[in-house]
Amino acid sequence: MDKLVKAIIIEDEEPARILVKNYLKLHPRIDIIGEYYDGFNAVKAINELKPDLIFLDIQLPKLTGFEILELIEYKPVIVFTTAYDQYAIKAFEMNAVDYLLKPFSADRFNVAINKATEKLSKKVNEENKIKAIVKSIDMQELIIDRIVVKTGTKLKVIPVDSINYIEAQDDYVMLYTTEGKHLKEKTMKYYENHLNPKNFIRIHRSYIVNMNQIARLEQFSKDNYIAILKDNTTKLKVSCSGYKNLKKILNF
Numbered sequence: 001m002d003k004l005v006k007a008i009i010i011e012d013e014e015p016a017r018i019l020v021k022n023y024l025k026l027h028p029r030i031d032i033i034g035e036y037y038d039g040f041n042a043v044k045a046i047n048e049l050k051p052d053l054i055f056l057d058i059q060l061p062k063l064t065g066f067e068i069l070e071l072i073e074y075k076p077v078i079v080f081t082t083a084y085d086q087y088a089i090k091a092f093e094m095n096a097v098d099y100l101l102k103p104f105s106a107d108r109f110n111v112a113i114n115k116a117t118e119k120l121s122k123k124v125n126e127e128n129k130i131k132a133i134v135k136s137i138d139m140q141e142l143i144i145d146r147i148v149v150k151t152g153t154k155l156k157v158i159p160v161d162s163i164n165y166i167e168a169q170d171d172y173v174m175l176y177t178t179e180g181k182h183l184k185e186k187t188m189k190y191y192e193n194h195l196n197p198k199n200f201i202r203i204h205r206s207y208i209v210n211m212n213q214i215a216r217l218e219q220f221s222k223d224n225y226i227a228i229l230k231d232n233t234t235k236l237k238v239s240c241s242g243y244k245n246l247k248k249i250l251n252f
Helices: 014-024 039-049 065-071 086-094 106-121 127-139 188-194 240-250
Strands: 005-010 030-036 053-057 077-082 099-101 146-151 154-159 163-169 172-177 180-184 200-204 207-210 214-221 224-229 235-238
Touching (some): 005 039, 014 030, 039 065, 053 065, 065 146, 077 086, 086 099, 086 127, 099 106, 163 188, 188 200, 200 240, 235 240
Parallel strands (some): 005 030, 005 053, 053 077, 077 099
Antiparallel strands (some): 146 154, 172 180, 214 224, 224 235
């Protein structure tokens, strides 16, 4: 490869950043244009600087590496770096993506660099692989405690406890929180599987509700109910199956 490869290092531990930079001294065609230790700044840098290559840690302050993948508009070639993480490694191996397991040697680093530069020389589009990695992680039914949303150029971390309810919006969902609403490109099934079932329940094909926000249920026809939330203005339809689930969980 003749042209310089623009690279960004995203890593919160300084010794790890130094190690990558030292290993890169043997690869003069790779030009480090930025170093970032938190996810917010990393997303902004990737979208603005459009690097060819990034070295991406998974466990980062503010955002995880996987949350970064969801939020970036520009899709570079990625070499993932991680301490042992069974879920991450499974996702990488399922989608044939290269990763460096900490601590990694110079020889292993060089193998990753050779793979990355080969992709760049062949102009391989990594967007589908990135989407596949995010999908692989989504399929692992881990309970989440926060959701990251993007509004314009701003990122916001929403604790799930602040969500009142979630409404289906075609291929998206609308999150209604104590501070407003946010559109997110996820499915209702995703949130049904990843929110704590002790706190959130699917009451209708269009609604998942925070049970702590339910004030009361009202019957408006023979077999139909609505859930009135604590703000006394929000009324959500409750399906037959949703009503049965509520009866079982709330013991009424």
